[in-house]
Amino acid sequence: MAPVAMRTAAQSLSGAKPVSFWLDDPDKPAPQPALTGDERCDLLVVGGGYSGLWTALLAKERDPGRDVVLIEGHEVGWAASGRNGGFCAASLTHGLGNGIARWPGELAKLEELGERNLDAIEAAVAAYGIDCDFERTGEIDVATEPHQLAELKEMYEEARKLGFTGLELLDRDQVRAEVDSPTFLGGLFDRRGVALLHPAKLAWGLKRACLGLGVRIYEHTRGLDLVAAGAGMAVRTPYGRVFARRLALGTNIFPSLVKRVRPYTVPVYDYALMTEPLTEEQLASIGWKNRQGLGDSANQFHYFRLSADNRILWGGYDAVYPFGGKLSADMDHRPETYLKLAEHFFRCFPQLEGVNFSHAWGGAIDTCSRFSAFFGTAHAGKVAYAAGYTGLGVGSTRFGADVMLDLLDGERTERTELEMVRSKPMPFPPEPFAWAGIGITKWSLARSDDNGGRRNLWLKAMDKLGLGFDS
Numbered sequence: 001m002a003p004v005a006m007r008t009a010a011q012s013l014s015g016a017k018p019v020s021f022w023l024d025d026p027d028k029p030a031p032q033p034a035l036t037g038d039e040r041c042d043l044l045v046v047g048g049g050y051s052g053l054w055t056a057l058l059a060k061e062r063d064p065g066r067d068v069v070l071i072e073g074h075e076v077g078w079a080a081s082g083r084n085g086g087f088c089a090a091s092l093t094h095g096l097g098n099g100i101a102r103w104p105g106e107l108a109k110l111e112e113l114g115e116r117n118l119d120a121i122e123a124a125v126a127a128y129g130i131d132c133d134f135e136r137t138g139e140i141d142v143a144t145e146p147h148q149l150a151e152l153k154e155m156y157e158e159a160r161k162l163g164f165t166g167l168e169l170l171d172r173d174q175v176r177a178e179v180d181s182p183t184f185l186g187g188l189f190d191r192r193g194v195a196l197l198h199p200a201k202l203a204w205g206l207k208r209a210c211l212g213l214g215v216r217i218y219e220h221t222r223g224l225d226l227v228a229a230g231a232g233m234a235v236r237t238p239y240g241r242v243f244a245r246r247l248a249l250g251t252n253i254f255p256s257l258v259k260r261v262r263p264y265t266v267p268v269y270d271y272a273l274m275t276e277p278l279t280e281e282q283l284a285s286i287g288w289k290n291r292q293g294l295g296d297s298a299n300q301f302h303y304f305r306l307s308a309d310n311r312i313l314w315g316g317y318d319a320v321y322p323f324g325g326k327l328s329a330d331m332d333h334r335p336e337t338y339l340k341l342a343e344h345f346f347r348c349f350p351q352l353e354g355v356n357f358s359h360a361w362g363g364a365i366d367t368c369s370r371f372s373a374f375f376g377t378a379h380a381g382k383v384a385y386a387a388g389y390t391g392l393g394v395g396s397t398r399f400g401a402d403v404m405l406d407l408l409d410g411e412r413t414e415r416t417e418l419e420m421v422r423s424k425p426m427p428f429p430p431e432p433f434a435w436a437g438i439g440i441t442k443w444s445l446a447r448s449d450d451n452g453g454r455r456n457l458w459l460k461a462m463d464k465l466g467l468g469f470d471s
């Protein structure tokens with residue numbers, strides 16, 4: 001007979017709609033018509049996720065006279081930008097630990113730019129009236145194993161030594177006074193460095209702001225290829241072409257129109273559940289008053305947060321790499337992962353037994369081997385790209401948009417001077433080596449979680465080479 005917790009988890013999923021909660025919204029705006037015929041512009045932006053939308057918006061803010069066109073292959077916000085956890089972090093380096101390991105010399109600058117970037121997002125949300133439930137409530141990284149507690153303490157002390165004073169170390173009682181789970185042993189609270197928001201509403205709000213500034217947006221308009229045309233570039237689409245002086249690619253994990261960029265990223269599928277709205281009593285049973293986001297500190301981690309109507313989003317843990325890096329709609333759903341996530345949810349919050357999940361979905365994350373975005377140009381500086389945000393792109397895509405515009409304008413700025421912007425991650429090898437390497441890394445990370453955080457020889461070698469796998 002199945003254990004009780006298993007039965008509860010499966011039953012809790014029986015009514016879950018297989019679609020992103022954020023995109024399942026009757027107020028979703030209608031798509032803009034597809035491009036038919038030829039278009040000409042100063043700047044063509046390819047991709048209607050945050051990356052492309054911020055690029056179009058900032059291009060207009062920098063120079064209102066610039067003629068900007070954006071093409072989106074499907075619908076604005078349908079991909080990662082409409083499926084994510086909505087943790088909008090200041091960090092540009094996929095967390096402080098990764099920043100310390102990779103760019104210690106310029107970390108103070110990176111942290112300052114990241115804070116300014118998050119402030120600018122908050123200001124844009126207010127200025128354009130973007131109704132995306134933006135709440136700057138912070139995030140607590142919680143420890144659920146003793147070795148994680150030691151790691152959080154080490155991170156706290158290292159951050160203080162480097163002069164970053166924004167983190168608070170919480171003991172077991174303090175963290176459980178914020179959100180009560182019997183699994184929490186302590187936490188590290190970043191009160192200002194993370195905001196939570198409604199991901200799809202941010203994308204739709206940015207779309208509206210772009211249209212308001214005169215950006216011409218064409219949806220269901222895939223860029224098929226890219227060729228030089230006179231002094232600029234031309235992109236072919238199903239029913240027409242766009243001729244542009246400059247081009248910015250915000251195409252995330254989809255095959256880049258600049259082929260040599262492709263080996264730098266692999267798709268990693270990440271999954272999330274959303275509960276039904278909690279009642280007052282259910283919410284009180286876990287004491288979650290201050291609405292901050294949470295994540296646990298394992299290699300295979302969970303992230304969780306409240307929605308505006310007091311549902312809990314619970315995601316993460318499994319990070320699934322499809323052989324050959326092949327994107328497919330079939331990968332968007334994975335019942336075995338949903339079941340695992342539901343079991344973990346009830347282990348974390350046994351007080352919520354009986355709660356049901358209303359939605360379950362997945363999406364592809366553009367993972368690169370250094371976990372934070374990379375940037376570059378092609379076609380003699382006429383094309384710029386930014387990709388590789390690895391699960392922390394809600395905030396940092398705005399920074400990436402600024403970098404792409406700096407590069408296209410040929411400007412030397414505090415951003416383009418950064419080592420992080422000038423360097424590239426190590427590309428992934430072809431198959432079957434990528435599959436094998438990622439498989440061994442995933443297996444080793446899971447073992448490390450079960451083994452007091454001890455890293456085996458493979459992980460130590462990867463650490464030495466500055467390589468990794470994450471979601």
Ligand SMILES: Cc1cc2nc3c(=O)[nH]c(=O)nc-3n(C[C@H](O)[C@H](O)[C@H](O)COP(=O)(O)OP(=O)(O)OC[C@H]3O[C@@H](n4cnc5c(N)ncnc54)[C@H](O)[C@@H]3O)c2cc1C
Pocket residue numbers: 046047048049050051052071072073074075076077078079080081082083084085086087088089221222223224250251252253254255257270271272315362363364365389390391392393394395397
């Ligand atoms: C399940 C999940 C949870 C996540 N949680 C978080 C989180 O909590 N916090 C966080 O910071 N990050 C998170 N992320 C990552 C974050 O969502 C992404 O980093 C971010 O949305 C990337 O934005 P983007 O615009 O680059 O990509 P996307 O949103 O994927 O947009 C790219 C767009 O380009 C279009 N496109 C591609 N090729 C072409 C072409 N040739 N022609 C026309 N259009 C094209 C696509 O159709 C797509 O709409 C998560 C991701 C997932 C999948």
